[in-house]
Amino acid sequence: MPVKSVCAVVCRPPVGSRDSWEIMRFSMGLLAGDLDYRLVFAGDGVYHVLEDLPPKTPEGRDSVQRLLEDSLDFDVEVYAVEEDLAARGLQPRDVAARVEVIPARRVAELIRQADATYFV
Amino acid sequence: MPVKSVCAVVCRPPVGSRDSWEIMRFSMGLLAGDLDYRLVFAGDGVYHVLEDLPPKTPEGRDSVQRLLEDSLDFDVEVYAVEEDLAARGLQPRDVAARVEVIPARRVAELIRQADATYFV
Amino acid sequence: MAALFILLKAAPEEEQHVRFARNLAQAAAAQGHSVTLFALGEGVYNLAAGLGGQHGDYGISLDGQGAVRVLYCHYNAEQRAVAERIPQGFESSATSQAGILVARSDRFVTISA
Amino acid sequence: MAALFILLKAAPEEEQHVRFARNLAQAAAAQGHSVTLFALGEGVYNLAAGLGGQHGDYGISLDGQGAVRVLYCHYNAEQRAVAERIPQGFESSATSQAGILVARSDRFVTISA
Amino acid sequence: MAILMISALPPGDGERRARLVSLARDLADGGSVQLLLYGDGVFNLVAGSRAAGELAAGPLELYAVADDVAARGLDGRLIPEARPVDYDRVVQLVLEAERTVTGV
Amino acid sequence: MAILMISALPPGDGERRARLVSLARDLADGGSVQLLLYGDGVFNLVAGSRAAGELAAGPLELYAVADDVAARGLDGRLIPEARPVDYDRVVQLVLEAERTVTGV
Numbered sequence: 001m002p003v004k005s006v007c008a009v010v011c012r013p014p015v016g017s018r019d020s021w022e023i024m025r026f027s028m029g030l031l032a033g034d035l036d037y038r039l040v041f042a043g044d045g046v047y048h049v050l051e052d053l054p055p056k057t058p059e060g061r062d063s064v065q066r067l068l069e070d071s072l073d074f075d076v077e078v079y080a081v082e083e084d085l086a087a088r089g090l091q092p093r094d095v096a097a098r099v100e101v102i103p104a105r106r107v108a109e110l111i112r113q114a115d116a117t118y119f120v
Numbered sequence: 121m122p123v124k125s126v127c128a129v130v131c132r133p134p135v136g137s138r139d140s141w142e143i144m145r146f147s148m149g150l151l152a153g154d155l156d157y158r159l160v161f162a163g164d165g166v167y168h169v170l171e172d173l174p175p176k177t178p179e180g181r182d183s184v185q186r187l188l189e190d191s192l193d194f195d196v197e198v199y200a201v202e203e204d205l206a207a208r209g210l211q212p213r214d215v216a217a218r219v220e221v222i223p224a225r226r227v228a229e230l231i232r233q234a235d236a237t238y239f240v
Numbered sequence: 241m242a243a244l245f246i247l248l249k250a251a252p253e254e255e256q257h258v259r260f261a262r263n264l265a266q267a268a269a270a271q272g273h274s275v276t277l278f279a280l281g282e283g284v285y286n287l288a289a290g291l292g293g294q295h296g297d298y299g300i301s302l303d304g305q306g307a308v309r310v311l312y313c314h315y316n317a318e319q320r321a322v323a324e325r326i327p328q329g330f331e332s333s334a335t336s337q338a339g340i341l342v343a344r345s346d347r348f349v350t351i352s353a
Numbered sequence: 354m355a356a357l358f359i360l361l362k363a364a365p366e367e368e369q370h371v372r373f374a375r376n377l378a379q380a381a382a383a384q385g386h387s388v389t390l391f392a393l394g395e396g397v398y399n400l401a402a403g404l405g406g407q408h409g410d411y412g413i414s415l416d417g418q419g420a421v422r423v424l425y426c427h428y429n430a431e432q433r434a435v436a437e438r439i440p441q442g443f444e445s446s447a448t449s450q451a452g453i454l455v456a457r458s459d460r461f462v463t464i465s466a
Numbered sequence: 467m468a469i470l471m472i473s474a475l476p477p478g479d480g481e482r483r484a485r486l487v488s489l490a491r492d493l494a495d496g497g498s499v500q501l502l503l504y505g506d507g508v509f510n511l512v513a514g515s516r517a518a519g520e521l522a523a524g525p526l527e528l529y530a531v532a533d534d535v536a537a538r539g540l541d542g543r544l545i546p547e548a549r550p551v552d553y554d555r556v557v558q559l560v561l562e563a564e565r566t567v568t569g570v
Numbered sequence: 571m572a573i574l575m576i577s578a579l580p581p582g583d584g585e586r587r588a589r590l591v592s593l594a595r596d597l598a599d600g601g602s603v604q605l606l607l608y609g610d611g612v613f614n615l616v617a618g619s620r621a622a623g624e625l626a627a628g629p630l631e632l633y634a635v636a637d638d639v640a641a642r643g644l645d646g647r648l649i650p651e652a653r654p655v656d657y658d659r660v661v662q663l664v665l666e667a668e669r670t671v672t673g674v
Contacts, residue, residue, distance in 0.1 A: 003245075003348045013580055015642055016369030016610035017466070018411075022249065022281040022316075023352075029335025033343030043485070044582035047613055052643030058372065061410035088581060089618025089647075108492030111567060112467065118247075118350040119569040123358075123461045133476055135538055136256030136506035137353070138298075142362065142394040142429075143465075149448025153456030163589070164478035167509055172539030178259065181297035208477060209514025209543075228596030231671060232571065238360075238463040239673040242561050251364065252433075253395055256474055256505025260531070264560070267553035273561075282366055290434030298432035319411035320365075321403030321438070347560050349472060350568045355665050369578055369609025373635070377664070380657035386665075460664050462576060463672045480585050 005036040007114035009107065010045035014064045015057065020048065023120045024067045031074055038110055039071055041099075042081040045120075046088060049080045049099045065096075072098045081107065125156040127234035129227065131163035134184045135177065140168065143240045144187045151194055158230055159191055161219075162201040165240075166208060169200045169219045185216075192218045201227065243274040245345035247338070247352075251282035252299040254353035258286055259300050261351040269307035276345065277302070278338050279312040279330075282353070287312055287330050288322040303329070311337070356387040358458035360451070360465075364395035365412040367466035371399055372413050374464045382420035389458065390415070391451050392425040392443075395466070400425055400443050401435040416442070424450070467497035470563035471526075473570050474505035477517040483510065486570050487524040493567075494525035502551070502559060504531040508538060511548040518545045529559065571601035574667035575630075577674050578609035581621040587614065590674050591628040597671075598629035606655070606663060608635040612642060615652040622649045633663065 008027050010020050030037045041048050053065045072078055078099045085091070085101065092101055111117045128147045130140050150157045161168050173185045192198055200215055203224045212221055231237045246265055250257035261277065269275045279287055279302075287310070291299030302310060311333035317323035323332070342348050359378055363370035374390060382388045392400055392415075400423070404412030415423060424446035430436040436445070455461050471490065475482050490499045501521065503510055508530040510517040521528060522545055532550035535541060544550075551559070560566065575594065579586050594603045605625065607614055612634040614621040625632060626649055636654035639645060648654075655663070664670065 001346060002243075003342055003345055006342070006348065011582065013582075013610035013613060015638075016367070016578060018281070018366045018368060026247070026249075026280055026313075026335050026338065029337075029339035030342060031339060032336035033339035033341070035339065035343050044580050044610070044613070047610075047642070050643055054641060054643055057368070058637055058641050059368075059410075059413060087620045088613070089616045089620075089622065105492060108489055111489070112469075112493060112565065115565060116348040116350075117565070117567045117570075118352070119567070120352065121459060122356075123455055123458055126455070126461065131478065133478075133506035133509060135534075136254070136474060138253045138255060138394070146360070146362075146393055146426075146448050146451065149450075149452035150455060151452060152449035153452035153454070155452065155456050164476050164506070164509070167506075167538070170539055174537060174539055177255070178533055178537050179255075179297075179300060207516045208509070209512045209516075209518065225596060228593055231593070232573075232597060232669065235669060236461040236463075237669070237671045237674075238465070239671070240465065244557075244560065251366075251395065253364075256534070260474070260504045263533075263553045264556055268557045268560075271554065271557055273557070282364065285433070288434060291432070293428075293431035293434060293436075295428065295432060315406075315408065318406035319404070319408060320398070321401060321406060323406075325434070347563075347566060349560060349566055351472075352569050357661075357664065369638070373578070373608045376637075376657045377660055381661045381664075384658065384661055386661070460667075460670060462664060462670055464576075465673050478585065479583070481582065 003115045005114045006030055007038045007040060007110050007117040009040045009042055009117060009119045010048060011043035012120055013044040014048040020120055021064050021067060024064060028070060038077045040079045040107060040110060042084050042107060046080050046084045049095050051094055051096045123235045125234045126150055127158045127160060127230050127237040129160045129162055129237060129239045130165035130168060132240055133164040134168040140240055141184050141187060144184060148190060158197045160199045160227060160230060162204050162227060166200050166204045169215050171214055171216045241272050242346040243344060244268050245342050245348045246277045247280055247350040248277060248283040249280045250351060250353040252286050252291055255300060257351050257353050262300055262302055265308045275308045276341055277308055277310045281316055284312045284317045284320060284322060288325045289327055354385050355459040356457060357381050358455050358461045359390045360393055360463040361390060361396040362393045363464060363466040365399050365404060368413060370464050370466050375413055375415055378421045388421045389454055390421055390423045394429055397425045397430045397433060397435060401438045402440055467564050468562060469493050469499045469565040469567060470559055471501045471567045471570050473503055474507035476506055477509045483517060483520060487520055490524050490526050498527060499525060500527040500529060500559060502529040504534050508534045511544040512540060513543055513545045522547050571668050572666060573597050573603045573669040573671060574663055575605045575671045575674050577607060578611035580610055581613045587621060587624060591624055594628050594630050602631060603629060604631040604633060604663060606633040608638050612638045615648040616644060617647055617649045626651050
């Protein structure tokens with residue numbers, strides 16, 4: 001049975017390395033296959049959804065903020081884990097618009113709904 | 121004042137990545153500068169000193185075991201942290217010959233004695 | 241027979257991941273399954289010709305014995321200036337094509353450092 | 354004036370480390386200190402010509418504005434088949450030379466992913 | 467529902483392992499969760515280690531790539547719950563699983 | 571003795587941070603220990619975070635590369651103990667330290 005749904009769980013921080021940028025870019029490609037794709041930010045990944053994250057890096061290229069906006073514009077459901085935000089001193093008001101803050105136990109539900117989940 | 125002594129603290133596991141291999145190879149080069157160089161294995165780094173670590177990788181290249189032997193042959197002092205061995209189910213009898221097992225608090229002493237310390 | 245899509249996002253330096261991807265791909269292909277391996281990010285370095293140099297102790301060959309279809313992200317290869325060093329047998333591709341191929345696969349696993 | 358030796362062992366992908374190494378090296382050189390930057394392992398990729406590709410958004414330039422002496426491990430560059438792609442201004446070197454240069458430096462810092 | 471996790475997690479990263487075990491607990495409800503470890507991840511299964519204790523306590527079927535066990539000199543040193551597997555068996559595990567969770 | 575630690579440790583790696591703080595305690599005896607954070611390491615200093623609490627409780631003088639703070643949208647959000655520094659000051663810290671500890 002072909003893969004129909006995919007969930008990406010990003011746990012790495014957003015700026016220092018291109019890791020998460022690359023996997024978010026790849027995941028956008030899944031939309032070309034008409035796959036149901038959801039994006040979850042957990043652990044250090046929650047820094048991706050900071051409202052104040054600058055759109056450009058110091059060298060002037062697009063930051064992950066642009067990819068997050070693109071994902072949301074394509075109606076990808078984007079989540080951030082409440083407990084991981086709190087442990088990092090971040091409040092719901094710090095979170096970019098259209099990102100849904102969820103309790104940690106909801107992550108397992110999202111994983112159960114996806115044929116394939118990958119952590120980054 | 122020129123650097124005279126250097127301490128490398130290897131905390132990563134030994135086989136899956138070339139990270140520690142590369143830094144151990146680099147550190148051997150310090151002997152060409154007549155530097156006092158010490159090598160400490162802590163955390164997941166303690167797996168480097170397993171007596172039974174095969175000398176070759178599955179692809180047939182030298183494993184870190186060879187570099188460890190080389191280091192010891194050049195009279196580099198090599199240490200492994202007792203607590204980190206124990207947490208990993210490893211006993212002093214699992215440790216390769218000539219490697220000194222030390223308690224964790226000794227690491228700070230070694231660092232105080234070195235002009236430059238780097239963690240890997 | 242099933243179709244398996246493997247995403248490889250690990251540099252040659254990260255041998256454990258490259259080895260796992262290669263061995264999984266080859267075992268599945270040997271069993272008669274259809275296998276696609278897609279190299280992303282640092283993963284494209286694994287396909288560049290000449291890895292190993294004169295010393296021959298670096299990099300794990302991904303030549304698929306014909307049975308594994310290997311694609312790579314052209315954008316990532318260009319960024320790293322290795323696009324022209326990737327042999328013919330490997331296919332230049334893009335993330336949108338990857339998405340279409342994932343949707344045609346029965347299993348999708350990622351292997352990443 | 355002091356002599357600073359910087360070991361860079363991080364791929365271009367790991368931008369935070371490359372950026373820190375470059376900015377530290379340039380600031381020290383601008384203050385008149387003698388600065389040596391040695392690229393090891395994945396770090397040698399930072400010196401390969403053409404990084405960025407047509408998109409220009411990959412890699413942080415390590416051109417030292419003349420003031421920073423940049424060396425790289427030839428063995429690592431050969432393993433990765435990039436030795437012939439490293440521009441003239443960067444010096445081919447070995448770990449033994451690095452050891453001698455560290456011993457002539459006042460400070461030795463490593464920057465690694 | 468059969469869920470297969472695949473990971474090379476470093477044994478020293480206790481928080482990541484705790485997250486994995488906790489996730490496995492949440493996922494196990496009414497089905498089985500398998501954990502396949504490869505590369506340096508197999509160090510997590512050494513008998514007598516803290517990591518092996520934590521993993522064996524979770525609701526997980528444990529598998530280790532046999533080649534990777536041998537490459538680390540660990541033959542005969544893993545906990546009995548850990549089943550060594552070759553790549554043919556890995557393929558089978560991947561195809562039999564209804565869900566895959568990778569890089570966890 | 572003045573000891574300078576330089577690190578980009580990810581805030582989610584609590585064990586590595588605990589090791590760093592514990593090491594700093596052992597090293598501080600009779601001298602000062604400075605911790606310079608760069609890259610994603612500056613996230614450790616966000617006010618109200620667990621990481622910042624742990625670091626501020628240790629015997630550490632805390633520094634953060636100002637460019638990296640700005641690049642993460644964190645201006646004004648760090649704990650007061652964290653001193654933002656430019657690269658000229660980083661050079662000074664490196665040269666004034668009697669010992670350097672990197673990658674910790």
